[in-house]
Amino acid sequence: MSAVLTVLMLLVGAYLVAVLEGWVSTGRLRPAGPITSGLALLGRESVVPRQPDRIFFEVAPPLLLVAALLAAAVLPLSPGLVVVDLATGALFVNAALAYVMVALVMAGWGPDGTYAMVGGFRFLGQLIAYSMLIVMPITAVAMRAESLFTTEVVESQAVLPNAVYQPVGFVIFFLAAMGVAFLPPLDLPTAPGELAGGVMAEYTGWRLAVMRLARAVLVVTLAAAISVFYLGGWLGPVLPPWAWSALKTLLVAAAMLLAGRYVPRLRETHVLEWGWKIGIPLALFNIFYVGVLLLVVE
Amino acid sequence: MVQAVFTGFFGLAAIWFAVVVFRTSSMVRSALALLFSQAAIGGMFLAMQTEFLGVLQIMMMATEMAIMAIFMVMYMMDPGGLGGMDMTHQKRASQVAGALGALAALAVAFFAGWGPIAPEVRPAEQVYGLGIEIMERSMLIFETAGVTILTAMIAATAIAIKRRGKE
Numbered sequence: 001m002s003a004v005l006t007v008l009m010l011l012v013g014a015y016l017v018a019v020l021e022g023w024v025s026t027g028r029l030r031p032a033g034p035i036t037s038g039l040a041l042l043g044r045e046s047v048v049p050r051q052p053d054r055i056f057f058e059v060a061p062p063l064l065l066v067a068a069l070l071a072a073a074v075l076p077l078s079p080g081l082v083v084v085d086l087a088t089g090a091l092f093v094n095a096a097l098a099y100v101m102v103a104l105v106m107a108g109w110g111p112d113g114t115y116a117m118v119g120g121f122r123f124l125g126q127l128i129a130y131s132m133l134i135v136m137p138i139t140a141v142a143m144r145a146e147s148l149f150t151t152e153v154v155e156s157q158a159v160l161p162n163a164v165y166q167p168v169g170f171v172i173f174f175l176a177a178m179g180v181a182f183l184p185p186l187d188l189p190t191a192p193g194e195l196a197g198g199v200m201a202e203y204t205g206w207r208l209a210v211m212r213l214a215r216a217v218l219v220v221t222l223a224a225a226i227s228v229f230y231l232g233g234w235l236g237p238v239l240p241p242w243a244w245s246a247l248k249t250l251l252v253a254a255a256m257l258l259a260g261r262y263v264p265r266l267r268e269t270h271v272l273e274w275g276w277k278i279g280i281p282l283a284l285f286n287i288f289y290v291g292v293l294l295l296v297v298e
Numbered sequence: 299m300v301q302a303v304f305t306g307f308f309g310l311a312a313i314w315f316a317v318v319v320f321r322t323s324s325m326v327r328s329a330l331a332l333l334f335s336q337a338a339i340g341g342m343f344l345a346m347q348t349e350f351l352g353v354l355q356i357m358m359m360a361t362e363m364a365i366m367a368i369f370m371v372m373y374m375m376d377p378g379g380l381g382g383m384d385m386t387h388q389k390r391a392s393q394v395a396g397a398l399g400a401l402a403a404l405a406v407a408f409f410a411g412w413g414p415i416a417p418e419v420r421p422a423e424q425v426y427g428l429g430i431e432i433m434e435r436s437m438l439i440f441e442t443a444g445v446t447i448l449t450a451m452i453a454a455t456a457i458a459i460k461r462r463g464k465e
Contacts, residue, residue: 056326095357095360281452
């Protein structure tokens with residue numbers, strides 16, 4: 001039951017994200033846009049490029065979708081509404097997100113195209129920059145909750161959400177999440193205008209539709225993760241819990257999409273340099289800071 | 299029963315993907331087959347209710363094997379495996395070694411005394427028990443060393459790169 005509801009919420013979220021993305025990138029609000037373009041993609045021929053690595057080419061779009069869905073499966077929408085409440089939930093989110101990179105490397109290698117290949121390997125480089133910045137802030141979040149259960153992480157924020165309690169971790173995780181979802185300005189693997197779509201360049205028709213859906217679901221999943229880890233998930237006055245989860249998730253997704261509108265695309269070297277020279281020291285500081293707060297202040 | 303079926307299924311998947319590693323000539327396929335073999339071992343851990351180990355295995359291997367793939371593509375002459383390059387060598391010796399290794403593993407599996415089956419342990423206790431089992435009292439030392447090495451890595455990267463515009 002909760003699996004069906006979660007998938008339904010994800011689909012609605014993905015639709016809204018697609019509308020928002022169209023709005024920020026073209027400046028026109030078209031509520032029917034995702035549906036018409038989705039139908040158009042389904043109606044078109046899905047071309048298979050010459051000499052592909054067929055297995056990778058076919059597996060990559062579904063794998064991207066599965067990775068996003070698996071990560072969403074451990075994130076609670078409301079106290080009872082979580083597909084599986086794993087004892088290692090917070091770690092599992094990260095494990096599932098690692099397969100986003102595997103899917104993109106497959107999509108890059110599979111079609112035997114230059115732009116796709118460059119895009120795939122770029123994302124592997126991007127992973128080196130962001131992956132530590134996903135894990136280390138989660139460590140600090142788990143330290144406060146004294147648990148890896150995502151539900152207990154939410155409950156630990158009853159008094160003060162983590163975004164206020166550990167703002168450094170919040171900012172780092174937010175930016176790293178944008179890196180995972182390859183949203184502008186970190187859209188290096190797709191890089192429209194430079195790589196002509198990169199990892200998505202060789203995909204057409206229904207395969208591209210699956211890929212785009214997977215990307216939208218991924219954005220929703222990451223926004224949900226931020227709302228669970230840092231914004232207190234379902235907690236809030238007046239409105240029912242699921243409404244708070246949905247509202248927070250949508251607001252975070254909108255913030256992620258808006259941020260990309262005003263910042264030019266970063267260079268791969270800069271992403272790596274800033275990730276390692278600034279991001280990791282700050283994330284270590286965040287762990288230390290939260291440790292001091294937990295041991296000394298409380 | 300269900301547990302045994304799933305453990306067996308993931309075990310067979312791990313073996314199958316491990317075979318695929320050597321049956322393909324494409325470096326990327328080989329690396330990703332190894333990834334899925336390792337992920338299947340993570341699945342076995344999950345089926346055996348060692349949740350933490352399973353999730354950890356599935357998480358770590360994705361990154362490690364992808365990075366291995368990029369190094370294999372960088373350093374091999376024929377990363378796509380289209381040139382029909384034969385990478386096997388010392389076939390007889392490896393066959394003998396493989397057969398002996400398999401026999402040894404089977405012998406250990408059947409003849410070792412495994413003791414009674416452990417009762418169900420909560421994941422948090424598993425993590426604690428695992429930490430004590432591996433590191434005993436040196437936990438703090440290992441953790442400190444880990445952070446120190448990471449700091450050293452960042453520092454080394456920072457000094458290794460020349461600043462642009464100077465010099």
